[in-house]
Amino acid sequence: MxxxxxxxxxxxxxxxxxxxxxxxxxxxxxxxxxxxxxxxxxxxxxxxxxxxxxxxxxxxxxxxxxxxxxxxxxxxxxxxxxxxxxxxxxxxxxxxxxxxxxxxxxxxxxxxxxxxxxxxxxxxxxxxxxxxxxxxxxxxxxxxxxxxxxxxxxxxxxxxxxxxxxxxxxxxxxxxxxxxxxxxxxxxGATPRMDPMPLSDMPETARPVASERVTVTALPPGYARIAAVSRQLPNKPGQVEHWVFSDGLTHISLFLEHAAKPVETMKGQSRPGDIHMLTRQVGSLQATVLGNAPWPAVEQVAMGLEVRK
Amino acid sequence: MYTAPQPREDETLSAFFDGELSDEMARSVLRRLDAHPAERRRYDEYCAVSAALRGLPDAVPDLTSRVMAALEREPVVLAPMRRIAPRPPLLWAAAAAVAVLTWSLWSVLPHPQEPLPLAARQPADQALPYLAAHQDYAQAVMSPTEMQFTRVSLAEAGR
Known part of the structure; x- marks a missing residue:
C-alpha cells in the first residue's frame, strides 16, 4: 500500500x-x-x-x-x-x-x-x-x-x-x-544611510579604446562585448587595454598590451576551478584572457583572436 | 605531454585534504596518489598553497598525526555497547591486509612542507594585476584567488 x-x-x-x-x-x-x-x-x-x-x-x-x-x-x-x-x-x-x-x-x-x-x-x-x-x-x-x-x-x-x-x-x-x-x-525594507560619494572629484582611471588592433573571430554563443577601455592595472606600470565579454551573468576579460619579448602560451586555473585563464601572443601583443567561466568559453575567446587587418 | 587541469580531480583532492571524503573514496584517492607521480605533485602543491593561504607554516600535519588526533577526538560512548559476534578468521586476515596496504600507501604520500616550485609561483604573481582588474566584474571585493599554471603550445591550448 x-x-x-x-x-x-x-x-x-x-x-x-x-x-x-x-x-x-x-x-x-x-x-x-x-x-x-x-x-x-x-x-x-x-x-x-x-x-x-x-x-x-x-x-x-x-x-x-x-x-x-x-x-x-x-x-x-x-x-x-x-x-x-x-x-x-x-x-x-x-x-x-x-x-x-x-x-x-x-x-x-x-x-x-x-x-x-x-x-x-x-x-x-x-x-x-x-x-x-x-x-x-x-x-x-x-x-x-x-x-x-x-x-x-x-x-x-x-x-x-x-x-x-x-x-x-x-x-x-x-x-x-x-x-x-x-x-x-x-x-x-530598512532604508540604509549612505554617505555622499566623491565620484566627480576622482580622476578617470579608464578611457575608451581609440583604435582596435585585434578582432575576436568567434565569441561563445550569447556573449557580447560590453566594455573596451584603456586603463592601468593594479600594481602594473603602463596602460593596458581591457575588453569585457558577457552573456549577462558570466564575464570574460581580455587584456591586451605590447609584448616586450616572445610570449609563452600559459594556461591557468584557479584552485576552486571557477576561473580559467590563457595568455598568448597575437601579433606584437600579449593577450591575456580570463573569466569566471568554464574552459571552453575562455578558450574560444583566446583562440579566436586575430590581428585586425 | 600536456595534461589539462582537471577541476573535478582537484576538488576530490581538496575534499580529501579536508577529510570530507567517505572511506571508500579516500582509499581511491590514495590508490591514485600511489600510482601517479603527477597527482602526488599536485597534492603537494595544494597542501603548500593551502598552508600559505592560512598563514600557517605547518598547517598540514602528517597523515599519521591527523589519524591519531582524529582517534583521540572520538567521543566516549557512555551507553552500554552491543556485544559483537566473533568474526571469522578470514575477515580478520582481510582487515589486516587492508591495514598494511593503507599504511604503505600513506607512507608514499608527498611531504606537505616542500616549497612550491618557483616556475609555478612566478606566473601566478604575474597574473595578479589581471585578476584584480577582472574583479570589477567578478561579484566581490575579495583578494584575487591563486592560480595554477601550465605552459602549453598553441595547438594544445586549442584542443
Whole structure:
C-alpha cells in the first residue's frame, strides 16, 4: 500500500524538476533581478570560494529609476565598494591611509543578474526547486542550468514575497559548488544611510579604446562585448587595454598590451576551478584572457583572436 | 605531454585534504596518489598553497598525526555497547591486509612542507594585476584567488 501511494506522487515530483516554460522562466529571472535593485535592504552575507570564506555587509536603496549600494568586507583588509548610477568606487583602508579607485562595474551579491535578466532564459534552462530557509526567511530555489558548455550553472534562492536572491551558488558541470553567497542576516525594507560619494572629484582611471588592433573571430554563443577601455592595472606600470565579454551573468576579460619579448602560451586555473585563464601572443601583443567561466568559453575567446587587418 | 587541469580531480583532492571524503573514496584517492607521480605533485602543491593561504607554516600535519588526533577526538560512548559476534578468521586476515596496504600507501604520500616550485609561483604573481582588474566584474571585493599554471603550445591550448 505504501508503494502504491509513492507511485501516485511520482509524476508530480518529476514535473517539479522540469524546466519552466520560457515565459515563466523569464518572469522569475526578471523578478529576482529587479528586487535586488529596487528594494531597500541591509544585511550580512557569507561568501565562500574554495577554501576561502569571507563575511560582508551589504546595503541597498532605490534612487529614482536606479539604486545606491554599499558593500563592505567585515574581515581581512578593510575594503568597501560604493555604487551609484554615476559609477562605482572601491575604498581601501590600510591604517591611516585611505585609497579610492574607480571601478568599471559595481556588480555584487545579491545584485548578480543583469538588468535584462529575462534574456538569460536563452542560455539557461530555469527549474524551480524546493522551499528553503535562509537568514530566517523562506525562499524558493531557482536553478539556472546552462544549455551549453560556455557558462557555469547557478542555484539561487528567491525570497518568497519579493524574489530577492537570499542565496546564490555557482556550480560546475558536475553540480559541485564553486562559489557561494548566502545571507546570514537581512532586514528587508530598512532604508540604509549612505554617505555622499566623491565620484566627480576622482580622476578617470579608464578611457575608451581609440583604435582596435585585434578582432575576436568567434565569441561563445550569447556573449557580447560590453566594455573596451584603456586603463592601468593594479600594481602594473603602463596602460593596458581591457575588453569585457558577457552573456549577462558570466564575464570574460581580455587584456591586451605590447609584448616586450616572445610570449609563452600559459594556461591557468584557479584552485576552486571557477576561473580559467590563457595568455598568448597575437601579433606584437600579449593577450591575456580570463573569466569566471568554464574552459571552453575562455578558450574560444583566446583562440579566436586575430590581428585586425 | 600536456595534461589539462582537471577541476573535478582537484576538488576530490581538496575534499580529501579536508577529510570530507567517505572511506571508500579516500582509499581511491590514495590508490591514485600511489600510482601517479603527477597527482602526488599536485597534492603537494595544494597542501603548500593551502598552508600559505592560512598563514600557517605547518598547517598540514602528517597523515599519521591527523589519524591519531582524529582517534583521540572520538567521543566516549557512555551507553552500554552491543556485544559483537566473533568474526571469522578470514575477515580478520582481510582487515589486516587492508591495514598494511593503507599504511604503505600513506607512507608514499608527498611531504606537505616542500616549497612550491618557483616556475609555478612566478606566473601566478604575474597574473595578479589581471585578476584584480577582472574583479570589477567578478561579484566581490575579495583578494584575487591563486592560480595554477601550465605552459602549453598553441595547438594544445586549442584542443
Amino acid at each position: 505504501r508503494t502504491a501511494w509513492f507511485l501516485l506522487f511520482l509524476p508530480l515530483a518529476a514535473q517539479a524538476a522540469d524546466p519552466l516554460p520560457a515565459g515563466e522562466a523569464a518572469v522569475w529571472l526578471q523578478r529576482m533581478a529587479d528586487s535586488a535593485r529596487r528594494m531597500s535592504y541591509e544585511g550580512v552575507f557569507v561568501f565562500r570560494n574554495g577554501p576561502e570564506m569571507h563575511t560582508l555587509s551589504v546595503a541597498n536603496r532605490p534612487v529614482g529609476q536606479s539604486s545606491e549600494s554599499r558593500l563592505k568586507a567585515l574581515d581581512g583588509m578593510q575594503r568597501e565598494v560604493r555604487c551609484t548610477q554615476a559609477g562605482a568606487i572601491t575604498v581601501m583602508s590600510d591604517g591611516a591611509q585611505v585609497r579610492m579607485e574607480k571601478r568599471l562595474s559595481g556588480r555584487h551579491f545579491p545584485d548578480l543578474l543583469p538588468a535584462n535578466a529575462a534574456s538569460l532564459a536563452n542560455w539557461y534552462a530555469v527549474k524551480l526547486g524546493e522551499t528553503a530557509r535562509v537568514a530566517g526567511l523562506d525562499c524558493t530555489e531557482v536553478e539556472l542550468v546552462p544549455k551549453d558548455v560556455f557558462r557555469w550553472g547557478y542555484i539561487l534562492c528567491a525570497e518568497k514575497n519579493s524574489g530577492l536572491p537570499l542565496k546564490a551558488v555557482m556550480v560546475n558541470e558536475a553540480g559541485l559548488p564553486l562559489t557561494q553567497f548566502s545571507f546570514a542576516e537581512l532586514k528587508l
